[in-house]
Amino acid sequence: MCNENLLVGTDTSDDAGVYRLNDEIAIIQTVDFFTPVVDDPYLFGQIAAANSLSDVYAMGGRPLTAMNVTCFPTNKLDLGVLEEILRGGADKVLEAGAVLVGGHTVEDKEPKYGLSVTGVVDPRRVITNKGAQPGDKLILTKPLGTGIITTALKGGILAPEVLDRAVGWMVMLNDKASMAMQEVETHACTDITGFGLLGHAAEMASASGVGMRLFAGQVPVYQEALELAEQGIIPGGAFANRNYLGERVVWDRSVPQSLRDVFYDPQTSGGLLIAVPGEIATKLVALLKEYGITVAGVIGEIVADHPGSIYVEP
Structure with a gap:
């Protein structure tokens, strides 16, 4: 049964659920957790927490509380490892201005960690992935390639x-x-995580009923990720993303395979993909750079034709 106060549910594959409490306050609810992507437990805790908090930020909200979601093999690893994971997460929650209020831990064969996060947002200013309009420009705020890089780390071939x-x-x-995006007119936003740039972009295109053009040469990527992709260092999730999207992504022949692999690469704690009116894009990029987000730039645009599809040009 539909509830009139459920502003964002599961129908658009959005970043989190949004429930209106009154005319001025809505709550954002999200949860995410995963296995370690780095060896250092403290850094893993920070990365996982930042990733979980990202869903609230993508919707223009402010995180209030967080709860640990933890799996840990107590019979295999020292509890000191768990303490460091939780310390990393707690420090990141504190940095976000939120409050850690508890959590739950279960025995498992390998560590997993993340957060269940509750945030707040003005129900009249919720930013979702379904508001993109033809003529909008697309801006990305973090470089791509973390899945390839962490895969190389697991293989012992990554430079420190x-x-x-x-x-x-x-x-x-x-x-x-x-x-920054809340300081301008923003039509849509999503964060880039496990489905990669193309997977999350396709969700935005489908939810908004529009098509997309991406400019491959303007997308920020780790140069090392391109080099690793050329060597065949590609996580399984990238192949899954490519198979899932299928013909919804159309490539210009000149886009190299290594760059295509990076676009499908599943990201951990990736950046925001933001759709704003074309005339505002330059202002938003400038704001983002004032905030220290040095790689921010326009990477594409929204078009009216071929809804749900993405064309990637050089």
């Missing part, structure tokens, strides 16, 4: 400085990007 740079972006909250 590459990992450090990727971790720096993954632990970065999307709070400032969210603040």
Whole structure:
């Protein structure tokens, strides 16, 4: 049964659920957790927490409370590892200005960690993935390629400085990007996580009833991720994303395979993909850079034809 106060549910594959409490306040609810993507437990906790909090920021909200969602093999790993994971998560929640109010832990064969987050937003200013309009420009706020990079880490072939740079972006909250987009007229937004740039972009296109053009040469990527992709270092999730999207993505022949692989690459704690009116794009990019988001730039545009599809040109 539909509830008139449920402003955002499951029908558009949006980032979180939104429920209106009154004319001025709606709550945002989301949950996410996953296995470690880095070896350092404290950094893993930070990355997982930032990833979970991102859904609230993508909808223009402010996180209020968070609860740990934890799986841990107590018979295999020292509890000190768990303490470091939780410490990393708690520090990131504190940075977000939210309050950690508890959580739940179960025994499992491998560690998993994330957060259930509750945030608030003005119900009249909720930003979803279904408001993109023809003529909008698309702006991305973090570089792509973390799935490929962490896959290389698991294979023991990643240079430490590459990992450090990727971790720096993954632990970065999307709070400032969210603040910037709320200062301008924003039509739609989603964060880029496990379905990769193309998967989440396709969700926005389908929900909004529009098509997209992406400019491959303008999308920020880790150069090392391209090089690793050329060597065949590609996570299984990228192949799953490619198979799922199928013919909804049309490629210009000149776009190299390595770049295509990065576009399908599942991201961890990725950036925001923001759709704004064309005349506002330059202003938003400038705001994002003032907030320290140096890679922010226009990577594509919304078109009226071929709803739900994406054309990727050089």
